[in-house]
Amino acid sequence: MSLRTSGRYTGAMFLLAFVAYGAGSGMAGQFLGSALVVLNSAMVAAIGVLAFRALRRPHPAIAWTYLVARGAEAFLLTAGIVLLDAFGDGAADIAYQAAMLLLSLGSLPFCLALYRQRWVPGWLAIWGFAGYALLATGSVAELMGASIGLALAIPGGLFEIVFGLLLLTRGFAPSGAARPENAPDEAAVDGDAQARGAALGAGAGLLVMAVLAGLANFGVVERLVSTDAAETTTRLLSNQTAFVLAIVALLAVAFLDVLVAWALRAFFGDAHRAVARLSAWCRTVYAVVFAVAITHLIAAAGLLHDAAATDRLSSRVYAQVTAFEEIWSLGLILFGVHLLLxxxxxxxxxxxxxxxxxxxxxxxxxxxxxxxxALVSAAYTVQVAAVTFVGEVALLVWLLVFARSRGDRRTTVKVDVRQKQPA
Structure with missing residues (x-):
């Protein structure tokens, strides 16, 4: 599929998704409305796939980031429909704002790629970057309780309409100064650069994940959750903003899990391609299971937002927190297999x-x-991973050092080659 054709399909998906979600959200609570939102999610995922096909050669890291961002958006918008029916507006709104935040963060580098490839006019790429930056700001503000998200979403929404119309008419049309679409890319030719980039991406992703997970899980969730339902609910009610931000941070960790999985596949592909792919899929499926677990925390936050403190509220909130822990624990089986591979x-x-x-x-x-x-016995209290996680930290550090040392060596080699050239 050519760039122009994939671009036109992408433009059509942008416009159709905009209409589907607008109509579906206007019929919230009705079957047709839910169906339209699910259809929107499918088209959002299709946008990610089409953009990935166009960007994976010139900008593989951005291609993966945008693909996963669109996938996360599709997942959370669909989850929002389920949460709305089961837990009310509060949970659905958290899912929506988290979806918009992850979409925005993934779309910022996408707009930079559009600008660099000259697939759209420069002013439009800049508009998109600014629009998504404002959308991210508005989403964070909404999650923290400030009702300014709608106003800040307008520039990004208008960009998607204009962008969709432009793509529908011309596709991804590079200018004459841009790289020809069939030209070889350095990332595809230079294996050393590819390995270094994969190591850097995986190492940086693991580092950010470690920080976010530490702050969110250990700094907020585990600190607020106790063995008593009433006490847990009281703590969460007193720290709702911190709890919601921790949920978003955990969603970001799941987002990064997918990126790290495929960066590691790229890095270890030479060792055994099939096993590297299997390991990536194990971590990807784990990330999906983790995201499903996090939706139970979203449900708990929604209950806290919409209801007053009662015994029934305490039991419902605690049930959701417990479900999060149990599903996450099951998902860690896949994560363990991934690390073994x-x-x-x-x-x-x-x-x-x-x-x-x-x-x-x-x-x-x-x-x-x-x-x-924990699955076999409810009395299991040993935490082996609390000690063995050192292996993950060692891998993180080694990947970053490898990427840096290879980068230095590559620069030195280039300098030496240039020095040997005749004057």
């Missing part, structure tokens, strides 16, 4: 030290032991 790939790799491969595999075994132990 990464450990095996690292052992086969010619660049990763054996001790690191062993630590990563041990970390995976720790997650498996904890998750299966």
């Amino acid at each position: 990464i450990g095996w790939l690292a052992w086969r790799s010619r660049t990763v030290p054996t001790w690191l491969a062993a630590l990563v595999a041990i970390a995976g075994a720790g997650y498996l032991a904890d998750s299966i132990g």
Whole structure:
């Protein structure tokens, strides 16, 4: 499929999704309205796939980011329909604002890619970047209780209409100065640069995930949740904003999980392509399970937002928090398998030290032991992963050092080659 054709399809999806969601949200609570929102989610996912096909050669990292952002948006908008029916407006609104935030963060680099490739006029790419930045700001403000999101969403919404119309008429049409669509890309030709980029992407993603997960889970959720339902509800009611922001941070972690999964696949693909792909799918499915678990926290936050403190509220909120923990624990089985596979790939790799491969595999075994132990026996209280997670930290650090050292070596080689050239 040519750039022009994929661009025209993308434009059609932008416009149809805009209409479907607008009509569907106007019929909230009705079957037809829910069906239109689900249809919108399907078209949103299609936008991500079409853009990925166009961008994966010139800008693979941006292509993956935009694809996952659109997938996250589709998931959360669909989840919002379920949450609206079961838990009310508060939960649905949190899901919607989180969807808009993740969409915005993924669309910022997308607009930069549009500008660099000259697939659209420069002013339109800049408009899109500014519009999505405002949309992200509005979403964060709404999540924190400030009702300014609608006004800040207008520039981004208008951009999507204009962008969709432009793509529908001309597709992704590069100017004469842009790279020809069939020209080879350095990322596709230079294996060393590809490995370095994959290592940097995976390492940076793991680092951001560690910070977000630490702040959200250990700093907020585990601090507020106790073994008593009434006490937990009281704490959450007193810290609703922090709880909502922690939920969004955990959603961002799930988002990054997918990006890290495929960055690791790219890095370890030479060790064994099929196993690397399997490991990526294990982590991707884990991320989806984790996102499903997080929707229970969204439900709890929605209940807290819409209802007064009662015994019934306490039991319902605590049930959702418990469901989050149980589903996440089950998902960690897949995460453990992923780490075991990464450990095996690292052992086969010619660049990763054996001790690191062993630590990563041990970390995976720790997650498996904890998750299966909790599944088999309710009395299981051992936390093996609290010790074995060191393997994940070691992998994170090693990937960043590898990316940096290879970058320095690559620069040195280029300098040496230039020095050897005749004057």
